[in-house]
Amino acid sequence: MPTVCTSIKVSRDGQYILATGTYKPRIRCYDTYQLSLKFERCLDSDVVAFDMLSDDYSKLVFLHCDRYVEFHSQHGQYYKTRIPKFGRDFSYHHPSCDLYFVGMSSEVYRLNLEQGRFLSSLQTDAVENNVCDINPVHHLFAAGTSDGKVECWDPRVRNRVGILDCALSSFSDGTDVQSLPSISALKFNGSLTMGVGTSTGQVLLYDLRSSCPLLVKDHLYNLPITSLNFQTHLDLVLSSDSKIIKIWNKDTGKIFSSIQPQTNINDVCIYPNSGMIFTANEDTKMNTFYIPALGPAPRWCSFLDNLTEELEESPEITVYDDYKFVTRKDLENLGLSHLVGSSLLRAYMHGFFMDMRLYHKVKTMANPFAYEEYRKEKIHQKIEDSRTQRVQINKLPKVNKELALKLMEEGSEDAELASQKKKGKAMPSILGDDRFKRMFENPDYQVDEQSEEFRLLNPIVSKAGQKRRKKLRQLAELAADKQDAEDAEEPEGQVSSEEESSDDDKSWLEEVREQRRLLRQEDKHRWRQERKEMDSNTVLLEKKESRGKKTPSVAESKKTNQPQFYNLKSGEEFRSFNEMAHKQKLQKASLEDRLQLEEQQGISVADTAVGSKQLTFTLKKSDKQMKQQQAEHEHHQERKKLRRSAGHLKSVRGKGRGGRSFY
Numbered sequence: 225m226p227t228v229c230t231s232i233k234v235s236r237d238g239q240y241i242l243a244t245g246t247y248k249p250r251i252r253c254y255d256t257y258q259l260s261l262k263f264e265r266c267l268d269s270d271v272v273a274f275d276m277l278s279d280d281y282s283k284l285v286f287l288h289c290d291r292y293v294e295f296h297s298q299h300g301q302y303y304k305t306r307i308p309k310f311g312r313d314f315s316y317h318h319p320s321c322d323l324y325f326v327g328m329s330s331e332v333y334r335l336n337l338e339q340g341r342f343l344s345s346l347q348t349d350a351v352e353n354n355v356c357d358i359n360p361v362h363h364l365f366a367a368g369t370s371d372g373k374v375e376c377w378d379p380r381v382r383n384r385v386g387i388l389d390c391a392l393s394s395f396s397d398g399t400d401v402q403s404l405p406s407i408s409a410l411k412f413n414g415s416l417t418m419g420v421g422t423s424t425g426q427v428l429l430y431d432l433r434s435s436c437p438l439l440v441k442d443h444l445y446n447l448p449i450t451s452l453n454f455q456t457h458l459d460l461v462l463s464s465d466s467k468i469i470k471i472w473n474k475d476t477g478k479i480f481s482s483i484q485p486q487t488n489i490n491d492v493c494i495y496p497n498s499g500m501i502f503t504a505n506e507d508t509k510m511n512t513f514y515i516p517a518l519g520p521a522p523r524w525c526s527f528l529d530n531l532t533e534e535l536e537e538s539p540e541i542t543v544y545d546d547y548k549f550v551t552r553k554d555l556e557n558l559g560l561s562h563l564v565g566s567s568l569l570r571a572y573m574h575g576f577f578m579d580m581r582l583y584h585k586v587k588t589m590a591n592p593f594a595y596e597e598y599r600k601e602k603i604h605q606k607i608e609d610s611r612t613q614r615v616q617i618n619k620l621p622k623v624n625k626e627l628a629l630k631l632m633e634e635g636s637e638d639a640e641l642a643s644q645k646k647k648g649k650a651m652p653s654i655l656g657d658d659r660f661k662r663m664f665e666n667p668d669y670q671v672d673e674q675s676e677e678f679r680l681l682n683p684i685v686s687k688a689g690q691k692r693r694k695k696l697r698q699l700a701e702l703a704a705d706k707q708d709a710e711d712a713e714e715p716e717g718q719v720s721s722e723e724e725s726s727d728d729d730k731s732w733l734e735e736v737r738e739q740r741r742l743l744r745q746e747d748k749h750r751w752r753q754e755r756k757e758m759d760s761n762t763v764l765l766e767k768k769e770s771r772g773k774k775t776p777s778v779a780e781s782k783k784t785n786q787p788q789f790y791n792l793k794s795g796e797e798f799r800s801f802n803e804m805a806h807k808q809k810l811q812k813a814s815l816e817d818r819l820q821l822e823e824q825q826g827i828s829v830a831d832t833a834v835g836s837k838q839l840t841f842t843l844k845k846s847d848k849q850m851k852q853q854q855a856e857h858e859h860h861q862e863r864k865k866l867r868r869s870a871g872h873l874k875s876v877r878g879k880g881r882g883g884r885s886f887y
Contacts, residue, residue, distance in 0.1 A: 225252070229504040230271060231491040236279045238496055238522070243510055244271040244286075253281050256524040265300060268292070273313050277337075285323065287311045293325070293335070307333050315358045315365070317379055326353035326367050332377075346382065348375050354407055361415035364432075368407025374420060376432075393437050394426040409463075411452035417474075419461060421449025427463045429474055441477050443470060451492045455518060462501070464492045469503070471518075485511055498522045548583040551575040558586050621664035624671055628664055676743055 225245030232243040240262065241254040249270045253262040262281070269288040277283035284296040291310055295303040309329035316323055322343065325333040332346035332353065350369030358365050364385070365377045372391025377384050391405050409421030420428045425443040443449070447465035454461055454474070461474045469483040469492060483501070491504040499518030503511045514521060514528055521528035551574060555561050560578075563569050569576040587594070621628050663669045672678060810818060845853070 225250075225508055225510070227508065228506050229490065229508075229510050231274065232493045232502050232504040232510060233274070233276065234493055234495055234502070235276055235281060240281050241502065242274070242276070242281060242284075243504060244274055245504075246270050251284075251286075256522070259524065265296070267294070272311060275314070275316055277316060285314070285316070287314050287325070293323075305335070307335075309333075312353070313355045315356050317358055317363060317365070319363060320379060322379065324356055324358070324365060324367075326356045328352050332356070332365075332367060344382075346377055346384075348384075349373075349387070350375070355410045357410045357412055359412040359415065364412075366410060366412070366418065368410045368420065370406040372405050372407060372422070374407060374410065374418075388420075388430065388435060390420050390422065390428055390437075394422050394424065394428060394440060408448040409450060409452045411454065413454040413456070413474075417454075419452045419454070419463075421452055421463060423448040425449065425465060427452065427461070429461070439474065439477050441470075441472060443468065450489060453492060453494050455494065457497075457519065460518070462492060462494065464489050464503075466490075469501070471515075481515060481517075483513055495522055500525075546580050547577040548580050549575055549577055550583070558590050560586060623664050623667055623669060626673075627671060 225243070227245070227247045229243055229245040232241065234241050239256055241256060242251060243254075244251045249267040250264055251267065251271070251274070252264045254260070255262040267286065267288070269290045269292065272287045272289050274284060274286045277285060282298045286294040286296070288294060289310070291306050291308075293305050293307060293311075293314075294301060307325050307327070309327050309331075311325045311327035311333075313327075314323055314325045321336060321338040323335040323337065324346075325335070329352065330348050330350055332348060334343040334345060335341075336343050348367060348369065350367075350371055350373065352370040353367045354370055355368040356366065358379075363379055365379055367375050367377070369375065372389065372394075374388040374390055375384055376386045376388070390407065394405055403424075405422040405424040405426070407420060408423045409419075409427075411419045413419065416432050418430045418432060420430065422428070425446050425448070427441040427443070427449060428437040429439045429441075430437050441461075441463065443463070443465055445465055445467055447467060449463055449465055451464050452461070453463075455471075458480075459474050460471055460480055462469060462471050464470070466488040467484065469485075469489065471480040471482065472478060473480060483503075485503065485505060486507075488506040489503055490506065493502045493504075494500070495502070498520060499515045500522055501513045501515070501518075503513070505511055514532070516529070516532045520526075547570070549572065550558075552561070552564075555564070555569075555576070560569075563578075564576070568582065569578050810821070813821075
């Protein structure tokens with residue numbers, strides 16, 4: 225609807241769904257077989273209530289807010305008449321073709337559609353009547369009044385057969401009564417059951433043979449009940465006010481389900497023999513809800529059953545619901561490394577699963593003040609959040625200060641470049657983005673500048689940032705000067721952009737190599753320190769062992785020097801320690817020196833520390849090459865046979881031009 229949907233109904237054949245709304249006042253008809261809009265008609269005034277006299281949309285009746293009653297046929301408006309007082313609801317009596325109108329009057333107006341005239345009205349004891357309904361079995365007419373009573377009439381004799389006082393029955397002991405409740409909803413179910421909704425939010429179920437309600441259901445919102453519907457297959461009642469739809473059992477009052485849309489509810493309609501519910505709301509869209517437990521999906525949207533079966537939650541319990549995943553580092557921090565391989569840890573991927581209760585118990589013992597620290601951190605965080613309302617001063621955050629300073633500098637440069645352009649806008653900074661806020665607040669996100677990854681990536685990232693800023697400056701200069709890149713000539717003595725990029729590449733490559741060299745030196749230094757610590761630990765252990773024994777003399781200590789043991793791997797042959805050093809020195813020599821040394825001493829070049837293996841190979845020639853080589857060999861043999869010896873010829877010295885002699 226353009227603005228609001230006021231009421232919604234389904235035709236008796238189930239093919240059409242009709243809804244009225246505003247603004248401008250209109251009615252829309254939807255065809256379920258085609259899943260599309262059938263037609264739309266605009267009306268002169270807002271619709272208070274409407275009904276379908278036939279099984280489809282061919283005969284419609286509208287009660288307007290300006291006292292007009294409008295009849296429509298398939299082609300459109302058919303007839304229009306007026307009732308004496310403003311109407312609020314009406315019902316159609318099929319056996320006699322009478323329309324009963326109730327409203328701001330004590331009378332119930334009757335309009336006979338067969339004769340085309342008004343009949344004598346029914347006089348009630350109430351000042352105003354709000355709602356009315358006709359029992360589909362024995363056609364008893366009931367009208368709900370503004371003073372909390374329900375008057376029942378027999379259409380055959382036009383006499384009142386009973387009055388039911390619902391106002392007093394709707395309150396229980398101890399209920400605070402502020403005003404007399406009026407009847408706001410009325411609905412029959414079968415021949416004997418009647419549901420009554422009050423303006424104070426109570427729903428009363430009556431047996432027509434008794435004046436006391438069978439059940440009183442309170443919505444607890446103190447809002448008028450707008451609609452009542454019955455689901456006969458499961459003995460459920462659907463009652464709704466402007467805020468919520470409650471589905472409950474009519475015998476026990478136990479809640480089956482509830483639906484609370486985001487907007488206020490004006491009307492509720494159930495698709496016959498299904499679990500689909502339509503609602504008219506204070507919104508442009510009409511809501512559609514499908515509850516498989518209420519019934520199957522309608523025939524025109526049977527695919528909903530397949531969707532709900534796929535989306536149905538599995539009752540199976542996940543195996544690792546009560547387990548905590550921990551890595552080896554977490555186990556070391558908790559002091560549980562000795563449990564690896566036991567039944568308390570289940571190996572999974574790069575870690576282990578352990579019982580959640582055991583994890584919490586060990587974590588509490590390892591860090592008993594964790595909760596106090598967490599509590600202090602939360603209090604400090606709330607204090608910091610309250611301080612944000614004060615005058616803010618640009619200051620660096622506590623976490624990742626250098627990164628924040630770098631981003632602030634880049635942001636100022638980008639803003640300066642954007643200001644030089646006519647329509648340029650500066651990009652938003654990461655510091656002001658809530659998605660990256662925790663990166664500058666949580667210490668877990670602190671960048672470790674001493675780590676190997678950072679030191680290797682930092683030259684590349686810094687050079688990429690410099691290139692980006694340089695490119696932005698060039699673009700800004702080109703935009704300011706309004707010069708085309710094709711016409712611009714490179715001035716003499718200026719280094720080209722390609723040469724600059726190559727120099728930049730060389731520079732960051734050199735920085736990366738330098739960082740790698742430093743990392744190797746640090747690893748060697750760390751290894752030496754660890755080796756020294758191990759040697760010192762072994763000496764201390766030896767001293768401790770020798771305390772209980774007799775102290776030997778210096779001569780005896782020299783004789784009983786403890787030897788050093790080295791572990792040889794399987795397949796290796798021990799020669800000497802000097803030979804290993806000699807091999808390492810030989811590897812650093814040039815190829816020429818190694819070849820000369822091989823010729824002099826007969827040492828194989830391939831005899832290195834990693835192995836003493838040599839590989840020889842021959843290139844396999846193709847058939848074409850083999851045939852060509854055979855032909856050349858035969859040709860040479862033939863030429864050797866035809867060659868004549870020139871040994872019998874004597875050399876004769878002669879003189880030529882220039883005094884040169886030749887043979």
